[in-house]
Amino acid sequence: MADDRVNYDEISRVYDEVRGVDRAVIQSLLNGVDLDASCAVLDIGCGTGNYTDVMQRLMQARITGLDQSEGMLAKARAKNGQIDFRQGDAQQMLFAGASFDFVYMTDVIHHVTEIGRLLGEIARVLRPGGKVCIVTQSHAQIGRRPIAAFFPATVAVDTARYPDIPQIVAAAAAHSLAFVREERLGEGEPTLYGQPFLAAVRARGYSMLRLISDEEYRRGLAQVEAQLAQGDLAVPKAGKTLIWLQK
Template sequence: MGKINYNDISKIYDDVRDEEMTIINSFLDEVKISETTKILDVGCGTGNYTSILQKITKAEVYGVDASEGMLEKAKEKNQHIILKVGLVTDIPFEDCIFDFLYMTDVIHHIKDIDKMFLEFYRVLKNGGKVCISTQSHRQIDLRYMSEFFPSTAIVDKQRYPDIEEIISSAKKNGFSFLKIEIISEGEEVELGNKFLELLEKKGYSMLHLISDEDYQIGLNRVKCEMKNGPIKRKSAGGTLVWLIKNEKM
């Protein structure tokens, strides 16, 4: 088992993470966005969501990420987004400037989510909304990756705070709970050569956290199932947790 180097993964990250219009559409439905709206993408990675949201809305979209390699990729996509290197628990922007803040598939990297929510509270305006895109522990068990690589479910349920833990931490640190959305769960997915190539490149972060033996066993399972062509599975889907900043904490 090893650590994840996101400067290295940034070279192939866009093979794994495409912008998901389901999530973008949820943003547009829940948040009133104009050209003067200030939006922060926390842990923006290579800027898929950041770029497409700015292009659709023409809003003032910002991104922060700890990986310079990821941000270099993001800059190539869109010169109109403002990007800074920084940590989720030490966001390099002023107090009370953002109307909306979102985080997609990042919270499992954060060791202190109480400190994270305090920082969100600091940079958001009163009444500002937060959307956290993640997976519940139930959805982790539903992943087809968990079928082929069972130990990834074990390590990821240790990394991912479950939904009630997220809501509890948010409430302690100045936010009110708005709603939960379950997205894309149960949709049929075809897994073909691209999926196999990504597995061989270890393009999924959880593959860096299991033993070499477990990785090889899982890879062989996939190859065996795919020997006659692509296979089909059901998507585990995701969970969107919606929150709003209270005026007083």
């Protein structure tokens, strides 16, 4: 659910220091569609354009990025001047009906207030037969996030904020977006948490750290600092879920 404490104009200042693309997600997005130069793609909640930029470089299709934060879009436009980046709310898009062949969104759906309106809009702007990929985390994956060991309160915050996979699939079906398949990427893969993670935590650059109490945040930060003072920490990734839909 949208929350005033999560301000992406402000987060845009640190976002690219702490977040980049997940190559496995890019590979799945590319594998899941068959697009040529005549096709149009929409990246909803494109943020600073990390995924939009890489997708534009790797695809022949024309790509548009949509985000509601001008701060995030300013970073995106500076990154790639060949992409049409538009400001707007995904729940009320200005695009004409049947404009896109493929619509995807990465780490956005938990910010959207009404997912029914979002999915209705996606169905409207998609061409018949067009595909959708929603990249998110399931409630089970949220419970297994390494950050939860330091900030346990984030689990309740994010299981309340994120719609779980069956809820997304049901909301999509109500708007004639048929479920195609679910992919889970990266679960249990080892990764290293080091100084970039600490910098992100210090900047409260992960939105859920803005939704826990200051006391919970300070307690967790002290634990992260103590742990990383001994060197990088090897942890298993929680992984991501990709929900594929088709109109």
